[in-house]
Amino acid sequence: MTSATDVLLWGVLPYVSFVLLVAGTVWRARRDRASWSARPTGLAEARLLRWGSPLFHYGMLAVVLGHVAGLAVPASWTAAAGVTDHAYHLAATWLGTVAAAATIVGLVILLYRRATVPRVRTATTRGDVVMLVLLVTSVVVGTWATVQLQLVDGGYDYRTTVSPWFRGLWLLQPDPSLMHGVPFVLGLHVVAALVLFALWPFTRLVHAFVAPVPYVARPYVVYRSRGGAA
């Protein structure tokens, strides 16, 4: 039933990834906080960025919300809320496809920009390249999985396989067998994402953790005393 590969991929890798994500973030926050930045390149080129960046980021936010809804919320809850399986499936598929389209269009614009604008290209580090390869893999394979499984093949119910497995990870009761029969594209998507999470703290992706939410409740002008906070 569950092979060693299954255990490795669906029982061990998620925890390795999680530990690296948390420990790496803590390490970077303590050790190298000065490098914590989104590393903007708007100075080098503004026209492509203006379209690509919001498309990608807003698309990505929608995608993340969709994943949270799909993975964290059990099917029984939505059923209890009166959402039929068919309605859920329809909404998830179409909203997901639109979000994925925005993300991919944005990503293509940004990648084109990064490759062709000399100054942006120069500002690209090796870490950026590794991160981008993983990110592109996750996004492309994930979209492919959605289109292939949901639109072409007529529907795959991940809410009985991937979702319970995901929730089991958080409850410290990993059940790799749930992932045994998962289609290859979906599995690849999950693995790519897990590797991306593991490397997250060591790339520019850390900027996602410092989303400036406190700004909404702050007085406009900040005063500070020479000695420290005022």
Next chain:
Amino acid sequence: MAQMAMVMHLDRCIGCHTCSVACKQVQSTAEGLEYAWFNNVETRPGRGYPHAWDEREATGAGWVRASSGTLRPRGGGRLASLAQIFAAPGTPVLAAYDDPVAEALRSRVAGPAPETMGGARGPEPVRSPAPRDSVADDAVLAHLSEHVTADLAETFSFYLPRLCEHCLNPACVAACPSGAMYKRVEDGIVLVDQHVCRGWARCVPACPYKKVYLNPVTGKATKCTLCVERIEAGEPTLCSDTCVGRLRYIGLVLYDADKVEAAAAVADPHDLLDAQRDVILDPNDPDVVAAAERSGIPEEWVMAAQWSPIWQLVSRFRVALPLHPEYRTLPMVWYVPPLSPVVDVVAATGADGEDFATLAAAFEQLAGPVDYLAEMFAAGAREPVTEVLRRLAAVRAVTAGSSGSSGSSGAGASGAGASGAASPGPTTSARPARGRRGGPDPAVARAVGLDPGELTELHQLLTKADYADRNVIPEAYAASAQALAELGCSLDEDGGPGMGAAAPPGAGPAVVAPAGGGPAAGGPAGDGPAAGTVEATRGGRFNLLGWTGRGRPHQLFPAPAPSPARPASPSHPPSHPPSPK
């Protein structure tokens, strides 16, 4: 609160870029900041650096006043600003900062094949540094009529050195989502905390002066720090220290922090200048001094504010104007607008450009230059600019008078007569040699609303101020060491290690106030809670060892008799002596 501010006397700027180079060599040498000039000098009318930085339509610069009378950043309020966080619109691209020279010359060096260069020239660069080319890009001229533009392009130009304005109401700070940018309480210097900056880049378009720079290598914003490390040591900024034309003045001003918001939000942009002047307090007013002491500003700093050339030029003589006040940021680098280019325009018409009355009359008729300066320094209002120019012309008349050339003294006489006719002043028929030896012509002084003594002072300050007159900077460390000594141990609070008499003697205090030495540590450490005792300890005890001899601690001296409006500063030697030579 106190604010370190600067005034630049533009008539004296020769455009040598010494300030820019000094600044560049020390403050922006980091990799990634090749393009950034924290201080730059630009020719106006001209396109400026970065190009067209003062274009009105620049997205998201400064503040706008909502119909409700409140201010919000032009780039959008907090939520709107966050919504745009993924691409900060309005950020200038590198080309606007003028590409580094190698880049600009690439087309010439590596340009097309030699056949096109047979004795001729390579391709023209896209933008040439020729003044005419540059004038066409001037953002301010774009707002003036075509006629004026043509006129100005022919005859009128001056140099404008620029650095961060360290505004009282900084739009960059307001736009920073991370809270990395802040205004220092003590001296008002606007800084970026590099450990908190996340590179969201909202500050760059928010600054109307485009004086925040992103370092693409570190991904952080950087900017002019007003040479904070030098200011704290009592030294002037590098740009001021090296200024060949000696046109920069640095000093403290005291201001009413509670008035800032209202001043920035006055309805009519033409009122902004006066509102901004009103925020600055008279440091010689006993009430102001008392309030400053109450709020913990060291006495040495209050004295520095009293000696400040900034207060003299901005508030007392009202000859310094802010750059583009219409952005409502209350900028704190002020400019004495240039009279010389106006004189040149007058002289070009064949009139005597050195004559006060001719000049004073010309300000009313000369649309071009005065309008240009008004757009730049007074949100388009001519009145404050002409007021300043008249005073500058009066100063010029003092110089012309004391130079002793008989020709100009004759002209001065006729000029005085004309000005007497223009304003209800005295007649000045028999005064041909007046103002020859040092003293200014009283009629000229009165015509600009000053008495001759004041005009002499202004003349002195604008033309003969020496290093110590121009840079009046209290030492932060000395002052704060003294404050610490008086305060006792800063750890001496509830639960702190220095709390109460039970603390090990000298353990905490010795660390905190090394400058104060033993007595301070031994003294107040056991004298109860530190909170709120600033006043109490200051009233009673003074640590003589911490005294530099420069302040006038009231514990050492009897309280001064209730003094007149300007008790002045008897010990201030330089800018006050009435006779120039």
